[in-house]
Amino acid sequence: MQHESAIREPLILGNKSYRQITDDIARPIEGKANKYWYILLTVSVICFMWGIGCLAYTIGTGIGVWGSNNGVDWAWDITNFVWWIGIGHAGTLISAVLLLFRQKWRMAINRSAEAMTIFAVMCAAIFVLLHTGRPWLDYWLFPLPNTFGSLWVNFNSPLLWDVFAVSTYFSVSLVFWYTGLVPDFAMIRDRAVKPWAKKLYSGLSFGWGGSARHWSRFEEVSLVLAGLSTPLVFSVHSIVSMDFATSVVPGWHTTIFPPYFVAGAVFSGFAMVLTLLLIVRKIYNLENYITIKHIEYMNIVIIVTGSIVGVAYLTELFISWYSGVEYEQYAFLNRATGPYWWAYAAMMTCNVVSPQLFWSKKLRTNLMFTFVMSLVVNIGMWFERFVIIVPTLCRTFLPSTWNMYHPTFIDIGIYTGTVGMFFTFFLLFTRYFPVIAQAELKSILKSSGQEYKEKAAAHGHGNASHGHH
Amino acid sequence: MSKVAIHAIYDDEEPLMATAATLKSQGIKVKDVFSPFPIHGIDGVIGVPRTRIAICAFIYGLTGACLATLMMWYMMVHDWPTDIGGKPSMAYYMNVPAFIPITFESTVLCAAHGMVITYYLRCWMLPGVKAKNPDPRTTDDKFLMIVETSEENKSTMEALLKNGGASEISYKLAH
Numbered sequence: 001m002q003h004e005s006a007i008r009e010p011l012i013l014g015n016k017s018y019r020q021i022t023d024d025i026a027r028p029i030e031g032k033a034n035k036y037w038y039i040l041l042t043v044s045v046i047c048f049m050w051g052i053g054c055l056a057y058t059i060g061t062g063i064g065v066w067g068s069n070n071g072v073d074w075a076w077d078i079t080n081f082v083w084w085i086g087i088g089h090a091g092t093l094i095s096a097v098l099l100l101f102r103q104k105w106r107m108a109i110n111r112s113a114e115a116m117t118i119f120a121v122m123c124a125a126i127f128v129l130l131h132t133g134r135p136w137l138d139y140w141l142f143p144l145p146n147t148f149g150s151l152w153v154n155f156n157s158p159l160l161w162d163v164f165a166v167s168t169y170f171s172v173s174l175v176f177w178y179t180g181l182v183p184d185f186a187m188i189r190d191r192a193v194k195p196w197a198k199k200l201y202s203g204l205s206f207g208w209g210g211s212a213r214h215w216s217r218f219e220e221v222s223l224v225l226a227g228l229s230t231p232l233v234f235s236v237h238s239i240v241s242m243d244f245a246t247s248v249v250p251g252w253h254t255t256i257f258p259p260y261f262v263a264g265a266v267f268s269g270f271a272m273v274l275t276l277l278l279i280v281r282k283i284y285n286l287e288n289y290i291t292i293k294h295i296e297y298m299n300i301v302i303i304v305t306g307s308i309v310g311v312a313y314l315t316e317l318f319i320s321w322y323s324g325v326e327y328e329q330y331a332f333l334n335r336a337t338g339p340y341w342w343a344y345a346a347m348m349t350c351n352v353v354s355p356q357l358f359w360s361k362k363l364r365t366n367l368m369f370t371f372v373m374s375l376v377v378n379i380g381m382w383f384e385r386f387v388i389i390v391p392t393l394c395r396t397f398l399p400s401t402w403n404m405y406h407p408t409f410i411d412i413g414i415y416t417g418t419v420g421m422f423f424t425f426f427l428l429f430t431r432y433f434p435v436i437a438q439a440e441l442k443s444i445l446k447s448s449g450q451e452y453k454e455k456a457a458a459h460g461h462g463n464a465s466h467g468h469h
Numbered sequence: 470m471s472k473v474a475i476h477a478i479y480d481d482e483e484p485l486m487a488t489a490a491t492l493k494s495q496g497i498k499v500k501d502v503f504s505p506f507p508i509h510g511i512d513g514v515i516g517v518p519r520t521r522i523a524i525c526a527f528i529y530g531l532t533g534a535c536l537a538t539l540m541m542w543y544m545m546v547h548d549w550p551t552d553i554g555g556k557p558s559m560a561y562y563m564n565v566p567a568f569i570p571i572t573f574e575s576t577v578l579c580a581a582h583g584m585v586i587t588y589y590l591r592c593w594m595l596p597g598v599k600a601k602n603p604d605p606r607t608t609d610d611k612f613l614m615i616v617e618t619s620e621e622n623k624s625t626m627e628a629l630l631k632n633g634g635a636s637e638i639s640y641k642l643a644h
Contacts, residue, residue: 017610022609022610151549155541155545155567155568156554156564158570160571161571161574168574168575172578172581175585186600186608187608189600190602190605190606190609202597203597207595207597207599207600208594209503209600209601209602210607211501211502212501212512213592214594216519216520217588218507220520220522221522224522224526225581225584228530228581229577229581232574232577235570235574239570439505439507443509
């Protein structure tokens with residue numbers, strides 16, 4: 001058995017046994033949903049339906065119904081795409097990067113974070129598929145023989161790299177998530193009483209039995225998938241940033257974009273994980289598994305990534321001045337003081353100033369404050385993408401194309417619809433899927449459970465000097 | 470002489486590990502162990518060979534890289550070379566920087582999916598397959614060890630397993 005230093009706080013609170021973990025994780029699936037779940041689901045479904053209506057109207061009429069115009073030809077569509085795909089990145093970071101670093105606290109949150117990734121990428125996909133203008137021809141994005149179009153697709157274009165990156169990311173995240181879910185589905189199957197539940201979870205669990213041989217393969221597969229997903233997640237947002245960085249538009253054509261976008265993605269993703277988990281732990285009484293310590297760890301990631309983003313903003317400003325290129329200088333002056341100065345101010349406040357408040361331990365362990373901050377960060381990150389896209393495009397080289405952008409009812413509707421879809425899927429996931437990777441959690445009960453840690457400390461085994469691996 | 474399979478159930482992984490080690494020292498082979506979570510270190514004790522699935526992933530990844538290279542060479546250089554933005558596609562090596570992202574994505578795509586498909590087939594886990602654990606409690610909090618023995622050694626083995634901390638013993642016909 002692995003001992004852990006007594007300095008580390010327990011990750012599972014209370015006197016839990018393996019059986020209690022099973023019961024606690026199975027309860028949301030086997031029991032009745034409470035009224036908060038129904039209220040949230042109703043609101044989400046209404047937003048989702050409104051979004052579907054606006055989406056259908058866009059497809060039926062054409063993207064002229066959006067606020068985008070000749071000058072500002074990318075607007076809310078790409079803003080929302082980058083925002084959603086960025087949110088997805090935290091899920092992979094938690095499940096893959098933290099697995100490689102052997103961070104045990106990931107085990108309580110990785111399942112829901114990965115679910116978030118999948119739903120966020122689905123929301124992102126809606127915007128890119130729609131902004132092509134004729135979404136029924138979206139299969140032309142793939143390299144099909146040229147009888148379908150005039151030529152092959154252009155492999156020199158970052159937009160095509162994006163097609164490959166996002167589809168690889170989505171499908172690999174999906175199998176990573178599902179492979180981890182299989183043993184937990186088997187747990188639900190083995191205790192299901194209702195015949196339909198037994199049938200459903202038997203199908204979903206693929207006949208998993210948990211033999212030593214299968215566990216050994218399972219762990220190897222998880223490790224290799226984590227090893228593959230880690231560079232993948234960095235590549236995806238780097239490629240998204242190259243959609244901008246390989247252009248010749250002042251303010252976009254910068255080499256800082258890939259790392260800056262990846263840090264921003266992790267920053268917003270962790271904020272969304274916090275929004276979701278603070279709701280989940282409350283609705284399903286999972287306070288013993290998703291502890292204040294977990295929340296604090298995530299808030300620390302938010303300070304780190306938020307500070308990276310802050311440094312990136314300042315570097316951009318400095319370099320545009322230092323470059324001596326007047327177009328570059330104007331682009332940044334226009335962002336900060338031009339017609340969209342308020343978006344820039346919102347971005348700076350939400351992303352650079354507010355995360356610094358988490359240096360206070362009192363604030364970063366306060367649930368209400370964390371919840372508000374998680375929303376603030378996501379609002380800030382939405383404004384970041386808006387600031388990069390709209391103010392830049394409304395003041396390009398040709399002053400005759402200078403014009404303002406105003407979102408229409410449809411723009412707002414589709415965006416709200418994706419938020420509704422995201423929450424609808426997530427709420428259904430928490431109701432029918434095991435929200436915590438219980439098999440993994442059981443494996444750390446003896447090293448990180450509160451009861452076991454206290455016992456070890458009483459016997460003098462908990463000291464770092466006695467710990468061995 | 471007929472063989473019997475003994476299914477011994479433990480309430481915790483530690484006595485099971487200790488018993489498995491005792492059995493190993495006496496030269497008795499443990500047929501299989503079913504547990505709710507991976508028991509680290511058990512593979513060496515019950516003789517589970519190290520899985521080669523990572524090697525498969527490497528080979529699939531290599532295949533993915535080759536396929537992407539071949540595809541982009543064929544489409545961009547061989548079949549219909551184009552001059553985009555004053556950067557003509559004359560030869561593969563000239564355009565290769567632009568091809569790296571997709572080569573990488575294809576490597577990951579093939580490695581991940583190839584490995585996962587191999588994993589499901591090798592473990593024979595598919596929708597509709599019957600649950601493989603002999604006792605449903607092994608996905609909850611019980612640990613099951615299967616040992617095969619002959620009819621006459623049954624009682625010695627049972628005593629050995631019981632002494633090791635087994636909470637339940639049952640017999641199944643070995644196949």
